[in-house]
Amino acid sequence: MSLLEVNGLKLRFHSLDGPVEPLNGINFQLEKGEVLGLVGETGCGKSITAKSVIKLISYSGGEIINGTIIFDNEDLLSKSEKEMQKIRGAKISLISQDPMTSLDPVYRVGDQIIEAIQVHKKLHYKEAKKEAVELIRLMGIPLPKKVFYQYPHELSGGMKQRIIIAIALSCDPALVIADEPTTALDVTIQAQIINLFTKLINKFQSSFLLITHDLGVVAQMCDSVAIMYAGNIVEKGPVRKIFHSPKHPYTEGLLQCIPKMDKKQKKLNAIPGSVPHPRNFPTGCRFYPRCQYVMKKCLSQQPELIEIDNEHFVACFRYFKNSDGE
Amino acid sequence: MMIPVFILCSMIIFLILHLVPGNPVDNLLHPGSPPEAREQLIKEYGLDKPIYQQYIIWLTNVFKGNLGVSITEQRSVSELLLLKMPNTIVLGVASLLISFILGVTLGAVSAIKQNTIVDYVGMVIALLGVSVPTFWLGLMLMLIFSVNLGWFPISGYGDLKSLVLPAFTLGLAGAGLIARITRASMLEIAQKDYIAIVRAKGISNTQVIIKHIFRNALIPIITLLGLRLGWIIGGAVTIEIVFNRPGVGRLLANSLFRRDYPVIQGALLILIFAVMVGNLIADILYAYADPQIRYN
Amino acid sequence: MQQNIRRSKKKLKLNEEKQYTPRNKSRIILLKFKKNKMAIIGLAIISILIFTGIFANFIAPQSYREQNLSLKNQSPSTDFWFGTDEFGRCIFSRIVYGARISLKVGIISTGISVLIGIIIGSISAYYGGFLDQILVVVMDVMWAFPTILLSLIIVAIIGASLNSVIIAIALSYWVQYARLIRGQILSLKNELYIEVIRSLGANDSTILWKHLLPNAIIPVVVAATLGMGSAIVLEATLSFLGMGAQPPTPSWGSMLSNGRTYLFIAPWSAIIPGIATIITVLGFNLLGDGLRDIMDIKMKE
Numbered sequence: 013m014s015l016l017e018v019n020g021l022k023l024r025f026h027s028l029d030g031p032v033e034p035l036n037g038i039n040f041q042l043e044k045g046e047v048l049g050l051v052g053e054t055g056c057g058k059s060i061t062a063k064s065v066i067k068l069i070s071y072s073g074g075e076i077i078n079g080t081i082i083f084d085n086e087d088l089l090s091k092s093e094k095e096m097q098k099i100r101g102a103k104i105s106l107i108s109q110d111p112m113t114s115l116d117p118v119y120r121v122g123d124q125i126i127e128a129i130q131v132h133k134k135l136h137y138k139e140a141k142k143e144a145v146e147l148i149r150l151m152g153i154p155l156p157k158k159v160f161y162q163y164p165h166e167l168s169g170g171m172k173q174r175i176i177i178a179i180a181l182s183c184d185p186a187l188v189i190a191d192e193p194t195t196a197l198d199v200t201i202q203a204q205i206i207n208l209f210t211k212l213i214n215k216f217q218s219s220f221l222l223i224t225h226d227l228g229v230v231a232q233m234c235d236s237v238a239i240m241y242a243g244n245i246v247e248k249g250p251v252r253k254i255f256h257s258p259k260h261p262y263t264e265g266l267l268q269c270i271p272k273m274d275k276k277q278k279k280l281n282a283i284p285g286s287v288p289h290p291r292n293f294p295t296g297c298r299f300y301p302r303c304q305y306v307m308k309k310c311l312s313q314q315p316e317l318i319e320i321d322n323e324h325f326v327a328c329f330r331y332f333k334n335s336d337g338e
Numbered sequence: 339m340m341i342p343v344f345i346l347c348s349m350i351i352f353l354i355l356h357l358v359p360g361n362p363v364d365n366l367l368h369p370g371s372p373p374e375a376r377e378q379l380i381k382e383y384g385l386d387k388p389i390y391q392q393y394i395i396w397l398t399n400v401f402k403g404n405l406g407v408s409i410t411e412q413r414s415v416s417e418l419l420l421l422k423m424p425n426t427i428v429l430g431v432a433s434l435l436i437s438f439i440l441g442v443t444l445g446a447v448s449a450i451k452q453n454t455i456v457d458y459v460g461m462v463i464a465l466l467g468v469s470v471p472t473f474w475l476g477l478m479l480m481l482i483f484s485v486n487l488g489w490f491p492i493s494g495y496g497d498l499k500s501l502v503l504p505a506f507t508l509g510l511a512g513a514g515l516i517a518r519i520t521r522a523s524m525l526e527i528a529q530k531d532y533i534a535i536v537r538a539k540g541i542s543n544t545q546v547i548i549k550h551i552f553r554n555a556l557i558p559i560i561t562l563l564g565l566r567l568g569w570i571i572g573g574a575v576t577i578e579i580v581f582n583r584p585g586v587g588r589l590l591a592n593s594l595f596r597r598d599y600p601v602i603q604g605a606l607l608i609l610i611f612a613v614m615v616g617n618l619i620a621d622i623l624y625a626y627a628d629p630q631i632r633y634n
Numbered sequence: 635m636q637q638n639i640r641r642s643k644k645k646l647k648l649n650e651e652k653q654y655t656p657r658n659k660s661r662i663i664l665l666k667f668k669k670n671k672m673a674i675i676g677l678a679i680i681s682i683l684i685f686t687g688i689f690a691n692f693i694a695p696q697s698y699r700e701q702n703l704s705l706k707n708q709s710p711s712t713d714f715w716f717g718t719d720e721f722g723r724c725i726f727s728r729i730v731y732g733a734r735i736s737l738k739v740g741i742i743s744t745g746i747s748v749l750i751g752i753i754i755g756s757i758s759a760y761y762g763g764f765l766d767q768i769l770v771v772v773m774d775v776m777w778a779f780p781t782i783l784l785s786l787i788i789v790a791i792i793g794a795s796l797n798s799v800i801i802a803i804a805l806s807y808w809v810q811y812a813r814l815i816r817g818q819i820l821s822l823k824n825e826l827y828i829e830v831i832r833s834l835g836a837n838d839s840t841i842l843w844k845h846l847l848p849n850a851i852i853p854v855v856v857a858a859t860l861g862m863g864s865a866i867v868l869e870a871t872l873s874f875l876g877m878g879a880q881p882p883t884p885s886w887g888s889m890l891s892n893g894r895t896y897l898f899i900a901p902w903s904a905i906i907p908g909i910a911t912i913i914t915v916l917g918f919n920l921l922g923d924g925l926r927d928i929m930d931i932k933m934k935e
Contacts, residue, residue, distance in 0.1 A: 068537055071528075093543070101540030108538075113531040116550055118557075118629055128539040163629045179539065343775055354787055465923075469863065469915040471870045474890060474908035481901055564778070572780025576871055580894070590783075591875060594790045606783070613778055 013085070015219050016042040016065070016187060021079035023060060023069065034060060034290040036243040036298075037078065039317060042187070047213060047220040049230040049251070051266075052240035055287050058223045059109065061240075062191045065221070066104050067096050084186065102132040105180035107190040111173035111197070115164035121175045122148075122160030125182055132183045147178040152208060170201035174208065181216060189221045194229060206232055227270060231255060236323070239263050242288055242298040245317060249324035259326040261303045297329070305330055344614065348400070351606045352393050356599075400607065406600030410593070415604040419586060423608065425495050426574055426585035429504055430612070433570050434563075436509025437516055442559065444513065445520025449555075450547060452525065460517065467514020473576040476507040480581070493582030504581045508573050512566055519562060523555040530554075560624045567616035571609055673924025679917025687734040694727035698884040707900040717902045719892060725903060728884035729910050735885045736914055739800055739869045740862035746804035747865075748858050751811025758812070759819035770816075773809050781806045785868060789877040796879040799872050803865045810857055818850035856926045863918030870911050886911050 020037040034057045042048045052058050063069045065081055067088060081088040083104065088096070100106075105128075108114040116124060125144040129135055135143070141160070148156035151174035164172060173193065180188050193209070194202040210233060213220060222234055230237050230251060238248035239262065247260040258264045265283035285302035288294060294301055300310040309329050317327045380386050387395075399406065405415035441464075448460035480503060484492045494500040527533065528551050536550050575587035582588075586605050593601035625631045686693055702722035710717040716725035758769040776784070788802035872878045873887025874894075881888065886907040893904030 063534070066538060068534060071534065071537065097540045097542060099540065100538050106535065106538035108531060108535050110531060114535045116532045116536060116554070118553055118627070127536075127541065131539070131541055165630045176535070179535070343771075346771075347775060347779075354791060465916065465919055466912070469867075469912050469919050471867045471874075471887075471890075471908065471911055473871060473874050474904075474911070477890075477894060477897060477904055478908070481897065481905075485898060568778055568780045572782035575782060575786070576874065579875070591786070594786060595876075606787075609783065610779070613780070617778060 014041040014082075015044045015046075015084060016221070017080075017082040018061075018065065019080045019082075021061070021064060021081065022077050023057075023064060024075045024077045025073055026075075029291065032290045033077075034243050035064075036293075036314075038240070038243070038245050040238045040245060040248060042219055042221055044186075044219055045217060046236065047222060047234045049234035049237040050221060050223045050240060051225060051227065051230055051237055053225055053287050055289075056240045057243045057290075058225075058240055059191050062106065062189045062221070062223050065189060066100050066106060067091075067093075068100075068106075098132075101128040101185070102183045103185055104187045104189065105183070105185040107176055107180045107188065107193050109192045109195060111169050111176055114176055115172055117164055120161055120163055121167065121172075122162075125160075125175065125179050128179060128182050143182070144178070147182055148175070150212075151175070151178050152204075169197055170204060173197060173201075173205055177205075177208070177212070181212065181218070184216065185218055187221065188218045189223070191223045192225070193222075194226065195224070202229075209233060227255075227266060239266070242293060243290065244298060244314075244327065245325075246299065246327045247325065248317070249321070253321070253324050259320065259324070259331065260299075260328050261305055262299050265302075344611070345397075347610050348397060348607060349393065351603055351610075352396060353389075356389055356392075396603070405604040405607070408593075408598055408601045410596050410598045410601075415600045418589065418601065419604055419608055422584055422586045422589050425583055426571075426578070426587060427612075428501065429508070429574055429577070429583065429585060430567070430570050432501055432505035433508035433512065433573075434567060436505055437512030437566060437570070438563075440509060441513035441516025442520050445517035446524060446552060446555075448517065449521045449524035449528075457521075461521070464514040464517035464521075467511055467517070469514075470511055472507060472511045472573045473580050475511055476504065476577055476580040479503050479507055495583045495585075500581075500583070504577050504583060507580075508570055508577055511573070512570060516559070516562060516566065520555065520559055523558050524551055527551045527554045557624065557628050560620060560627055563620035563623065564613075564617035567620070568613045571613060670924045670928055672920045673928065676917050676919070676921030676924055679913060680921060683733050683737060683914055683917065686730055687737045690730045690734055694724075694730040696724050696727050698723065698728045698731040699882040700724070700727075707896060707903075709900070710902055716906050717900065719889070719903050720896055720900070723882075725889075725906060728889060729886070729906065732884045732886045732889065732907070732910065733914075735796065735879065735883065736866050736869070736911070739796070739803070739885075740865050740918070743800045743803040743807070743865045743869075744858050744862045746801075747807040747861065748811045748854060750804065750808040751813075752815050752854070754808070755812035755815030756819060759816040759823065769812075773812055776809050777813075781868065782871060785872060786875070786877065789872060794877045794880065796883060796885060799869050799878045802872070803868050806868070807861055807865065810861070811854055814853050814857055815850065818853070822850060852929050856922055856929065859918055859922035859925060863915040863922070866911060866915055866918070 018041070019039050021035055021039075022033060022037050023035040025032045025034065038057075038061065040048070040050070050058050050061065060069060060072075060074060063072065064074070064076060065083075065088070067076070067081075069076065076089060079089070083099070088099070091099070115121065122141065122144050125147060126137070126140040129140040129143055130137070133140070133143075145156045145160055148159055153159050153171060153174055159167070159171070159175075164175075167175070177193070180190075190209075194205050197205060206229060209220075212218075213233070220233075222229070224230060234251050236248065236250050237254055238245050239254070239260065240246070241262050247254065247258065247263045254263060255267065258267055262283070265281075268281045269283065271277065271280060283302055288298065288301075294311075296312045297303070297310040297315055300306045303310065307329060313329075315327045315329045315332065317325045318331065319325050320331050385392070396406070403416060405419065407414055408418060411418070444460050444464060448457040448464075451457050480492060483489050483503060490503050491500050533546065533550060536546055541549075571587075574585060575591055577583070578585045578588040579591060586608060589601065590605040590609070592598075593605065700723060702718070704722065705714075705718050706720050706722040708714060708718045708722075714724050714726065716729060719725055719728070754769060754773075758766045758773075785799075785802040785806040788805055789798050792798035792801065869878060869885065870887035870890060873885050874891045876891060879885035879888045889907040890904055890911075893900070893907065897904050
């Protein structure tokens with residue numbers, strides 16, 4: 013039984029030109045101890061998925077209009093805000109995208125780590141401080157006691173990101189949602205953070221939902237991966253399978269885009285076209301305008317996610333056999 | 339930094355007043371006085387010397403604490419100012435406090451209850467505050483609370499009761515702008531990334547608003563302090579006249595009518611000095627509130 | 635929430651990008667304007683004001699200077715809708731003619747202010763260097779100086795009259811426009827350089843100025859609308875202090891000044907001009923706020 017099961021999740025945002033529905037009933041599961049990667053280009057809806065799981069999307073103007081989110085056998089959508097507050101930070105925590113803007117500038121970083129500890133673990137300041145300092149040390153930051161008293165603007169981007177990771181892990185959550193944790197960092201720092209993550213994954217036994225557009229990170233850290241395109245999950249399965257034999261045209265395209273270091277390439281591969289704006293989603297399969305295998309059926313109907321191999325799911329009509337769909 | 343600005347202002351004040359046509363001594367003379375008496379007075383007040391000399395003399399005296407003698411009242415300007423200063427200071431501080439407390443509260447409540455009736459009403463009130471001539475508000479409050487209800491005296495000074503209406507007039511009128519900026523500031527902060535992270539920690543909404551949103555929103559609000567003080571000092575001029583409070587504002591207005599240079603210059607200097615001190619205090623508070631400034 | 639009916643939905647073909655032509659931009663602005671209630675109410679109030687000012691002769695039942703001492707200080711009645719003042723003049727008529735003065739003050743003083751501001755702001759931004767630094771200091775000092783005091787001094791120098799009030803207000807309020815223009819030109823300067831460097835010299839600078847300058851003017855328009863309201867309040871304050879329009883000119887501010895003397899006997903003579911002022915200033919503020927919202931939204935998109 014999965015730790016997290018998301019089914020048919022649909023979101024609605026209201027804008028001046030009318031409502032927008034960026035997520036189209038996505039499904040995915042995360043098992044205990046698993047690292048699931050959620051991959052897609054910018055604008056496909058990954059970040060709002062992350063926020064929706066812990067029901068923070070209403071603060072950004074979004075509304076969950078359909079679906080279920082089952083975490084640890086409980087339906088999160090039926091929970092009140094107060095109940096969700098008990099879960100956030102304690103059972104599910106969030107690591108955000110841009111470390112430069114993710115820490116409150118007016119409080120010391122140590123106090124920001126302590127905030128969650130005090131609320132969920134109900135410790136006194138002194139004990140909470142001890143734990144926080146230990147966490148900082150665990151993040152590989154030298155002089156943790158000194159850093160505890162520093163303000164965010166006194167730290168580098170990499171250090172800020174480590175503090176944010178520390179905050180996320182402070183209450184031993186069962187699930188950590190990491191929203192593009194390495195995107196805003198330099199490549200060298202990226203490598204350090206990825207190393208840190210792998211260490212922590214082994215140590216803390218939390219499950220990770222890793223949201224990223226970087227396939228390299230996925231290859232290094234994830235057990236399974238779900239590929240998102242225009243609000244839909246188009247392929248998912250174990251990382252090795254997907255990387256070795258991608259089935260969906262989009263996944264194929266993505267993997268081909270990665271420059272190869274060992275072969276000579278005259279031109280970099282790219283998928284023609286661009287990601288559609290949620291207000292202008294094509295009818296039928298949302299990928300059809302860019303697809304090299306497009307068939308007549310693709311223009312009018314949306315393919316469902318079907319299992320074509322053990323644990324390997326694809327949403328593409330090429331794998332549907334007539335009316336059976338297998 | 340402050341001193342050169344202060345000197346620049348003093349120069350401007352001095353120069354502007356001496357551009358005024360008409361000689362102050364003419365106010366003192368009886369009609370039909372002999373020209374020699376006029377010459378005598380001009381010599382006495384040093385008004386025959388070239389302007390820059392007059393300025394230097396005046397400025398050095400200022401730094402010695404000697405602001406001259408009032409032409410109309412034959413008292414030392416410093417004495418007059420010292421007498422009236424406390425009233426204006428009390429009015430200014432009280433008004434500033436009231437306007438900030440009212441304004442920040444109104445703005446914060448409007449932001450928290452965004453797009454509800456509370457927000458709408460709050461912003462209408464704030465808009466009215468910005469649109470009302472302060473002295474008119476004073477007259478209306480006087481009409482309602484002094485004349486009709488008799489709760490407060492119409493004029494006077496010295497005790498708390500006579501301070502209420504004048505301070506609230508300036509306070510209410512000043513609160514409008516503060517409310518609007520508070521609301522805008524809080525709404526802007528609420529959209530920031532770190533607020534989402536704070537929420538993701540599972541902290542109660544009240545804590546998020548008070549500890550994080552409000553605390554960060556205060557920073558731009560503090561920068562208002564200096565500006566508002568300048569506005570209140572300007573407003574004190576009319577309010578002191580409306581409520582008959584003997585302060586520096588009213589002194590200034592009267593001396594403008596009578597062309598009493600020394601008093602005009604002295605009063606303006608003091609008021610500008612007060613504005614500068616206020617701005618300085620605001621800067622200090624700002625540094626205290628924003629760690630990024632404090633630790634650089 | 636309601637759905638908005640979109641006029642024409644262009645179906646996107648592969649690789650086609652939406653082209654925004656200038657005509658579309660002004661259509662968007664007009665549409666947004668219609669949706670913004672604040673701006674509409676503000677515009678309505680200002681329109682009524684302008685209408686009253688232009689057609690004062692027809693709207694007012696009698697002249698603003700016609701005195702009738704036997705009818706002095708009468709409370710509002712069917713004969714005199716707003717009552718009479720201490721000289722027996724019809725307050726309603728005086729309010730109506732007063733609209734002209736308020737408009738005159740608002741428009742002329744703001745116009746001069748904006749002009750001074752644009753000139754000084756442009757010079758400061760364009761030439762830069764030492765000149766810019768000095769002007770910035772001057773602007774900062776004037777900005778911190780309470781406007782009432784500044785305008786009071788200027789009127790005291792020139793001599794009390796409506797025109798000197800207009801000049802005094804113009805000279806007190808130019809700083810904000812100067813700052814705005816300076817800021818806009820400075821940021822545009824950077825854009826211009828980048829454009830010139832990146833382009834192969836094919837860009838016509840006239841085109842850039844035609845495109846960029848309209849964008850720079852927008853915040854000035856918003857500020858000027860709000861500024862007109864402030865100018866009217868300042869005129870009222872100066873007139874109240876006796877430094878403004880001299881009798882029998884029916885400026886609302888001087889009516890308030892007179893009204894104060896008779897506040898206890900005939901309160902309406904002080905209340906009514908005040909309300910007229912408030913509604914007018916409110917109109918300008920609503921319009922200015924509405925414009926700001928519309929333009930901001932447009933900029934974000």
